[in-house]
Amino acid sequence: MRISKEQMQQTFAQILTRYGFSEADANDSAELFVQNSLDGVYSHGVNRFPRVISYLENGYIKPQSKPSVEISFGGMERWNGNLGMGNLVAKQAMQRAIDLAKIHGIGCVAIKNTNHWMRGGTYGWQAADAGFIGMCFTNTQPNMPAWGAKDRRIGNNPFVLSIPRENGQHVVVDCAMAQYSYGKIEEAKLSGKNLPYPGGFDEEGKLSNDPAVIERTWRVLPIGYWKGSSLSIAFDLIAAVLSGGNTVSEIGKLGGDEFAVSQVVLAIDPYRFGGKEEAEEIINRALEDLQLSDPVQPGGIVSYPGHRTYLTRQENLDKGIPVTDAVWDTILGYLEKNQ
Numbered sequence: 001m002r003i004s005k006e007q008m009q010q011t012f013a014q015i016l017t018r019y020g021f022s023e024a025d026a027n028d029s030a031e032l033f034v035q036n037s038l039d040g041v042y043s044h045g046v047n048r049f050p051r052v053i054s055y056l057e058n059g060y061i062k063p064q065s066k067p068s069v070e071i072s073f074g075g076m077e078r079w080n081g082n083l084g085m086g087n088l089v090a091k092q093a094m095q096r097a098i099d100l101a102k103i104h105g106i107g108c109v110a111i112k113n114t115n116h117w118m119r120g121g122t123y124g125w126q127a128a129d130a131g132f133i134g135m136c137f138t139n140t141q142p143n144m145p146a147w148g149a150k151d152r153r154i155g156n157n158p159f160v161l162s163i164p165r166e167n168g169q170h171v172v173v174d175c176a177m178a179q180y181s182y183g184k185i186e187e188a189k190l191s192g193k194n195l196p197y198p199g200g201f202d203e204e205g206k207l208s209n210d211p212a213v214i215e216r217t218w219r220v221l222p223i224g225y226w227k228g229s230s231l232s233i234a235f236d237l238i239a240a241v242l243s244g245g246n247t248v249s250e251i252g253k254l255g256g257d258e259f260a261v262s263q264v265v266l267a268i269d270p271y272r273f274g275g276k277e278e279a280e281e282i283i284n285r286a287l288e289d290l291q292l293s294d295p296v297q298p299g300g301i302v303s304y305p306g307h308r309t310y311l312t313r314q315e316n317l318d319k320g321i322p323v324t325d326a327v328w329d330t331i332l333g334y335l336e337k338n339q
Contacts, residue, residue, distance in 0.1 A: 001328065002320030003046075009034045012049065015334045019056045020063035025088060032087040036119040037321045040312035041174075043183025044119035046323050047190065050330050052116075060259035061085055061115050067092060070244075075104035078243060081114025083259065090117035090136075090263065091126065097267040098130050105272045111263045112245025116140075121174030121309075123265055124162030128170035131276075133268040134162035139236040139248050141258040144178050144220050147229035150205075152218050155248040156181060157235045162306075164270065166280055171287070172306035177232040178220040185211045185220070190324055239264050 012030035017023055037045030055061045065084035069077055077096065081089045093109040100107025117123070120136050127134025140155030156178035163171040180188075180199040188195050189211040198207035200214035200221050207221070208214060222228030240247040245262035246254075254260060270279050293302040316322070 001323055001325060003323050003328065004320050005034055005038060005317060008037065008046065008321055008323075011331065011335070015053070015331070016063070018334075019053065021085070022064075025063070025085065028091070029085050029088050032091065032118065032122055034321075036122060037323075038313050038316045039119075039121075039309045040316065041119045041121070041183075041309075042322070043181060043187040046321065046331070047187055047327055048118060048183060050327065050334075052118075053334055055115070055257070055259065058257065060257060067111065067114070075100045075106050076108045077110070079109055079111045079114075081111050081263075083113060083115060086115030086117040086261075087122070089114045090120075090123050090265065093263070094123040094126050094134065094136070094265045094267065097265050098127060098132050101132055101267040101269050105269045107267045108242075109265050110239065110242035110244075111265075112240075112243035113260050114263055115259050115261065117263065119174065120158045120160040121162075121172055124160040124172045124174060125170065125306075127267050128162040128164040128172065129168070130267075131164050131271070133164065133270050134160065135266040135268070136160040136264065137235045137239060138263040139239050139246070139251065139261055141256075141261075142248050142252040143182060143218060144222060144229075144232065146233070147222055147226040150219070153249065153252075154229065154232045155236060155251075156220060157232045157239075157248070159231070159235060163283060165283060166276065169310050170306050171283070171304055172309065174305075175223065177223055177228045177235070179223055179228075180220065182215070182220070185214055189215065190327070236262075 009030050012033050013026045016026035016029055033045050033049055062083045065082040067079045067081050067084055067089045070080055071078040093111055097107035097109045123136050124134040137159045139157050142152045144154050144156045145152050146154050156176040158176045161173040195209040195211055198209050200208055201217055201219040202208040202213045203217055236248045239262040242264055243262045246260055251261060287304050290304055291302055295302055
């Protein structure tokens with residue numbers, strides 16, 4: 001089935017209001033969930049919404065909490081997320097990083113004690129829409145084995161980079177340090193499909209593209225093998241040091257669920273050294289050359305990061321957002337439960 005943007009927005013906002021959010025925060029958070037779904041990232045949009053409700057019910061997310069500034073120094077700030085809604089805290093932090101970058105050329109906000117930000121790419125798009133280069137990373141619960149290990153002690157710690165373009169078709173990289181995020185693995189399982197490439201290991205330690213098997217073993221495959229493992233560790237340490245918050249290891253000792261994580265968002269003014277026209281020329285020249293590549297599949301397209309997202313957004317605005325019946329029935333059940 002397909003659900004219109006307006007219907008999904010109204011449904012999410014109504015549910016969040018019933019779980020204790022102010023009307024303004026409910027609408028703002030719902031809009032972020034809908035935007036993720038419009039962009040085709042259902043794993044961190046509509047499909048993730050039921051899990052967020054379970055976190056609210058378990059008290060991991062405090063609907064009335066607001067982030068607070070602990071330390072401010074030049075273009076840098078340290079925030080306490082106070083276990084507020086992760087997507088709201090991250091959006092506010094990126095806006096503050098943008099405001100700092102307008103003054104200093106670069107702005108950095110490090111956040112401790114916050115919650116899952118859903119799709120990290122959201123805040124990359126936010127920075128790019130404002131005309132800034134964005135950079136974001138977060139740690140997670142222990143959900144990936146370090147390279148050479150069997151048991152999970154590091155996180156898949158997503159990393160985001162965004163470069164603005166005047167036409168709004170920004171370059172946005174959004175990737176977990178695992179070959180697939182757990183959200184993407186869950187999405188494949190819900191749709192009854194295997195992953196297109198191996199994404200983890202089965203019980204015998206062999207590479208597998210079966211999402212159900214990988215969910216069972218928790219042995220996801222780091223991107224670039226040891227390289228992804230190393231990047232995961234580095235992002236975790238930087239986020240914890242800058243924010244004064246939890247490392248992956250410490251998050252894992254909180255009871256098995258993912259909350260009280262550490263995050264960093266940065267905004268950089270790309271026009272501080274040169275004008276917008278110069279930047280646009282550099283970007284367009286590089287992307288035009290990229291798209292002259294000889295595709296592997298006849299008639300195929302070699303895309304830059306973010307291009308397919310932009311096209312998916314246009315399609316879903318026109319046709320509605322695809323949702324599995326089971327997920328939507330679960331979401332509607334929250335309305336009946338809280339009448």
